[in-house]
Amino acid sequence: MTNNGKKVSPRRIAPGVYGLLTLVVWAMGPFGPIVVNAQIGPSVRQVVVATAPDWNTHRATLQCFQRPSAKAPWQAVLPESVPVLLGRNGLAWGRGVFNVPQNGVAMKVERDGRAPAGVFQLGLLFGYAGTAPKGSLWPYHQVGKWDAYVDDPQNPNYNRHVVIDPRNVPPWFEKQRMRLGDSAYKWMLEIRHNQNPVAPGYGSAIFFHVRRGPDKPSAGCTTMAVENLERILRWLDPRAFPHYVLLPRADYQALRGAWGLP
Numbered sequence: 001m002t003n004n005g006k007k008v009s010p011r012r013i014a015p016g017v018y019g020l021l022t023l024v025v026w027a028m029g030p031f032g033p034i035v036v037n038a039q040i041g042p043s044v045r046q047v048v049v050a051t052a053p054d055w056n057t058h059r060a061t062l063q064c065f066q067r068p069s070a071k072a073p074w075q076a077v078l079p080e081s082v083p084v085l086l087g088r089n090g091l092a093w094g095r096g097v098f099n100v101p102q103n104g105v106a107m108k109v110e111r112d113g114r115a116p117a118g119v120f121q122l123g124l125l126f127g128y129a130g131t132a133p134k135g136s137l138w139p140y141h142q143v144g145k146w147d148a149y150v151d152d153p154q155n156p157n158y159n160r161h162v163v164i165d166p167r168n169v170p171p172w173f174e175k176q177r178m179r180l181g182d183s184a185y186k187w188m189l190e191i192r193h194n195q196n197p198v199a200p201g202y203g204s205a206i207f208f209h210v211r212r213g214p215d216k217p218s219a220g221c222t223t224m225a226v227e228n229l230e231r232i233l234r235w236l237d238p239r240a241f242p243h244y245v246l247l248p249r250a251d252y253q254a255l256r257g258a259w260g261l262p
Contacts, residue, residue: 039096039097039098039099039119039243039259039260040119040243040245040259040260040261041070041260042069042070043070043241044240044241044242044243045066045067045068045069045070045240045241045242046064046065046066046235046236046237046240046241046242046243047064047065047066047074047242047243047244047245047261047262048062048063048064048065048232048242048243048244048245049062049063049064049065049244049245049246049252049261049262050062050084050086050222050244050245050246050247051246051247051248051249051252052086052090052091052246052247052248052249053248053249054090054248054249054250055090055091055092055105055117055248056089056090056091057086057090057091058085058086058087058088058089058090058217058218059083059084059085059086059215060083060084060085060086060222060246061081061082061083061084062081062082062083062084062222062224062228063076063077063078063081063082063262064076064077064078064232064235065077065262066240074262076262077235078231082224082225082228083224083225084211084222084223084224084228085211085215085216085217085218085222085223085224086114086115086217086218086220086221086222086223086246087112087113087114087115087217087218087219087220087221088113088217088218088219089112089113089114090114090115091114091115091116091117091246091247091248092105092106092107092108092109092112092114092115092116092117093105093106093107093108093116093117093118094107094108094115094116094117094118094120094193094194094203094206094246095107095108095116095118095193095194095195095199095202095203096116096118096119096120096121096192096193097119097120097121097196097243098118098119098259100118101251101255103251105117107202108193108194108202108203108220109201109202109203110151110153110201110202110203110204111219112203112220113217113219113220114220115206115218115220115221115222115246116191116193116194116203116206116220116246117246117247117248117251118193118245118246118247119243119244119245119259120191120192120193120243120244120245120246121192121243121244122138122189122190122191122192122236122242122243122244123189123190123191123192123195124139124140124141124161124189124190125138125139125140125141125187125188125189125190125233126140126141126142126143126147126161126178126185126187126188126189126190126207127140127141127142127143127185127186127187127188128142128143128180128181128185128186129142129186130142132233133187133230133233133234134234135234136233136234136236137236137237137238138189138233138236138238139238141161143178143180143185143188144163145166145180146163146164146165146166146169146177147161147162147163147164147177147178148161148162148163148164148173148176148177148178149161149162149176149178149204149205150162150172150176150204150205151176151204151205152172152175152176153200153201153204154200155172155176158198158200158204159194159195159198159203159204159205160198161178161190183210184209184210184211184212184223185209185210186209186210186226187208187209187210187226187229187230187233188207188208188209189207189208189209189229189233190206190207191206191207191208191221191222191244193206194206203220205221206220206221207221207222208221208222208223208224208229208232208244209221209223209229210223210224210225210226210229211223211224211225222244222246245259245261
């Protein structure tokens with residue numbers, strides 16, 4: 001595993017609480033008033049935000065924001081928002097670093113074809129190349145022959161990246177191996193949905209990765225053109241504790257102030 005060309009520990013990024021701010025307020029959502037808890041704390045100085053027209057679309061637009069300190073206003077980074085694609089069936093509430101509003105929308109489950117909505121930390125960057133994109137500071141793991149990312153809820157490694165011992169290959173490995181040679185997985189940045197703790201059956205293997213076509217949805221990941229993904233990877237700074245926010249536009253506006261969003 002390398003970080004900007006340097007070796008780093010092969011263990012996974014440990015879950016962290018980056019100065020989470022708990023603020024219970026009433027917000028007006030699409031289904032009436034809801035209680036929400038802010039989750040963008042003062043240590044978070046980078047946020048990737050994607051908003052969709054509604055809960056059932058596979059299209060969204062994405063912008064990046066940054067701030068020099070918790071007291072400074074958020075500033076947009078990209079010259080203009082970029083198009084991204086979501087799950088083929090739209091969105092459902094995910095399991096991240098936020099309290100799920102009770103607005104009648106279901107939780108994401110395995111193989112529902114929906115992208116997890118909410119606020120999420122970011123995990124490892126995976127890829128086929130020997131190093132991350134030039135200029136990237138993000139922790140990177142080169143995918144090899146024995147890497148797997150498990151999407152079987154019955155497997156004890158569900159929703160985890162594991163490296164298999166080639167001297168003892170389990171029978172499930174072939175179906176769970178991380179695909180090699182697929183251009184859509186040139187870069188895969190882990191979106192930490194359903195990881196702290198893992199709940200079997202509530203969705204797995206959620207990433208930012210390269211889109212397969214201008215309007216071809218994913219199974220639940222957020223995908224985009226390779227040049228946009230690489231631009232974001234070069235911008236992300238681990239020291240800024242970046243988070244990912246994905247919401248329908250109406251819900252984003254309803255929760256924006258309470259959650260401390262840009």
